[in-house]
Amino acid sequence: ELVERVCALYQNDKLSGQHWVITAGPTREAIDPVRYISNHSSGKMGFSLAQAAQQAGANVTLIAGPVHLNTPQSVKRIDVESAEQMHKQALTYANEATVFISCAAVADYRVAQIADHKIKKTDDNQEMQIKLVKNPDIVADVAQLTNKPYTVGFAAETQNIEQYALDKLKRKNLDLIAANNVATSGQGFNSDNNALTVYSTNNKFDIDLADKSLVAQQLVALIAEQLD
Amino acid sequence: ELVERVCALYQNDKLSGQHWVITAGPTREAIDPVRYISNHSSGKMGFSLAQAAQQAGANVTLIAGPVHLNTPQSVKRIDVESAEQMHKQALTYANEATVFISCAAVADYRVAQIADHKIKKTDDNQEMQIKLVKNPDIVADVAQLTNKPYTVGFAAETQNIEQYALDKLKRKNLDLIAANNVATSGQGFNSDNNALTVYSTNNKFDIDLADKSLVAQQLVALIAEQLD
Numbered sequence: 001e002l003v004e005r006v007c008a009l010y011q012n013d014k015l016s017g018q019h020w021v022i023t024a025g026p027t028r029e030a031i032d033p034v035r036y037i038s039n040h041s042s043g044k045m046g047f048s049l050a051q052a053a054q055q056a057g058a059n060v061t062l063i064a065g066p067v068h069l070n071t072p073q074s075v076k077r078i079d080v081e082s083a084e085q086m087h088k089q090a091l092t093y094a095n096e097a098t099v100f101i102s103c104a105a106v107a108d109y110r111v112a113q114i115a116d117h118k119i120k121k122t123d124d125n126q127e128m129q130i131k132l133v134k135n136p137d138i139v140a141d142v143a144q145l146t147n148k149p150y151t152v153g154f155a156a157e158t159q160n161i162e163q164y165a166l167d168k169l170k171r172k173n174l175d176l177i178a179a180n181n182v183a184t185s186g187q188g189f190n191s192d193n194n195a196l197t198v199y200s201t202n203n204k205f206d207i208d209l210a211d212k213s214l215v216a217q218q219l220v221a222l223i224a225e226q227l228d
Numbered sequence: 229e230l231v232e233r234v235c236a237l238y239q240n241d242k243l244s245g246q247h248w249v250i251t252a253g254p255t256r257e258a259i260d261p262v263r264y265i266s267n268h269s270s271g272k273m274g275f276s277l278a279q280a281a282q283q284a285g286a287n288v289t290l291i292a293g294p295v296h297l298n299t300p301q302s303v304k305r306i307d308v309e310s311a312e313q314m315h316k317q318a319l320t321y322a323n324e325a326t327v328f329i330s331c332a333a334v335a336d337y338r339v340a341q342i343a344d345h346k347i348k349k350t351d352d353n354q355e356m357q358i359k360l361v362k363n364p365d366i367v368a369d370v371a372q373l374t375n376k377p378y379t380v381g382f383a384a385e386t387q388n389i390e391q392y393a394l395d396k397l398k399r400k401n402l403d404l405i406a407a408n409n410v411a412t413s414g415q416g417f418n419s420d421n422n423a424l425t426v427y428s429t430n431n432k433f434d435i436d437l438a439d440k441s442l443v444a445q446q447l448v449a450l451i452a453e454q455l456d
Contacts, residue, residue, distance in 0.1 A: 033386050034267045034333065037259070068296050105262065108349040109356050117386045121336040121362070128337050128360040134349065158261050158345045 005221035015058035021097040023104035025065030027083045032115035041105035043067030048216035050075045061093045083107045083135040094142040097149040102139035143173040155179040233449040243286035249325040251332035253293035255311045260343035267333045271295030274331035276444035278303045289321045311335045311363040322370040325377040330367035371401040383407040
């Protein structure tokens with residue numbers, strides 16, 4: 001069924017005239033000039049989504065954290081490091097978008113006080129505390145825009161996946177949420193494959209384990225269908 | 229002068245029969261299954277040193293943190309993630325080594341309690357604390373081995389470089405320390421170029437700004453000369 005949707009999408013250049021904004025990759029939160037907090041996101045899922053949407057005719061802006069990936073053809077790429085930088089770019093571009101997909105693994109917290117110089121280890125300091133403060137919630141803020149695009153979130157969880165996903169969908173005013181289990185080896189973070197369960201308020205769709213580029217095509221097709 | 233040393237080194241296969249152990253790249257200290265603390269080391273300097281030592285005839289073991297680099301030809305590569313993993317491998321291999329070069333940017337601290345599941349952001353937690361504990365000191369422990377190899381450290385500093393380097397040389401019982409200023413753009417972390425000031429107890433050597441592969445050849449030549 002989804003395969004037919006994917007074919008229909010690419011045969012008809014269905015997304016022509018639409019602007020899709022997609023975030024991808026991790027963010028990095030500086031501790032000092034050399035250290036940072038980050039996560040295992042490779043960016044592959046978001047980059048695959050950007051490519052799939054572009055190939056279906058959309059005008060795509062890809063806001064990317066630090067990753068080792070080539071920019072998909074004809075996609076506009078904006079590179080950022082921190083969650084705050086990503087937040088700023090996302091709100092700017094989402095404001096005029098048809099669809100916003102928050103695929104990046106954004107750091108929930110940043111370091112409260114970034115040190116100007118490398119923090120020295122001393123013999124006295126057997127322990128150290130890092131104080132973190134909450135980052136702005138990018139996808140929730142996009143979903144509050146007056147010109148709200150069709151807003152899609154991701155939930156990368158290691159437990160209670162459906163419960164967290166549905167709660168996030170509702171709480172953040174999302175239109176769709178794609179959940180994956182990052183604790184399952186062979187899918188998700190840093191893997192070439194992924195499997196998703198996608199929830200809207202009233203529906204649930206399964207996208208089976210496959211190469212991320214195929215999973216991306218199916219998710220893009222699903223979003224396009226929901227937009228109709 | 230150094231150029232001559234480099235030529236002599238490569239013409240004579242001078243390091244034949246020697247075992248050089250080199251650490252490279254950052255380490256990653258897990259916070260939970262998806263988040264970690266790391267640093268901006270690309271691993272290029274350590275990988276260049278491994279290649280240079282191998283090309284001069286040495287048998288080279290390269291203990292590498294998570295990097296996006298190809299293994300130099302004929303070099304034995306051991307991949308690790310955390311400082312504790314690197315410590316274990318380094319002590320095992322250094323115990324039978326002629327030279328040990330600690331080029332990795334090892335995390336000084338690790339997270340005291342790694343969470344089994346992804347730490348959830350809640351509305352209550354506007355702030356969060358991460359408690360860190362000190363990691364074992366790899367290069368200092370190598371320099372305490374009964375079969376101590378010729379031990380070379382690196383000092384990546386953003387200020388008071390000479391003072392920190394000399395202090396580290398003495399305190400950790402090193403034979404040589406290579407200092408670079410990671411705050412200077414165009415060299416060091418994540419750059420293709422580097423410039424080093426190398427200190428022994430009684431001497432100081434400058435290796436001018438150049439591609440890391442050239443800097444590596446000069447440092448390998450310098451170490452070989454000190455061994456004589």
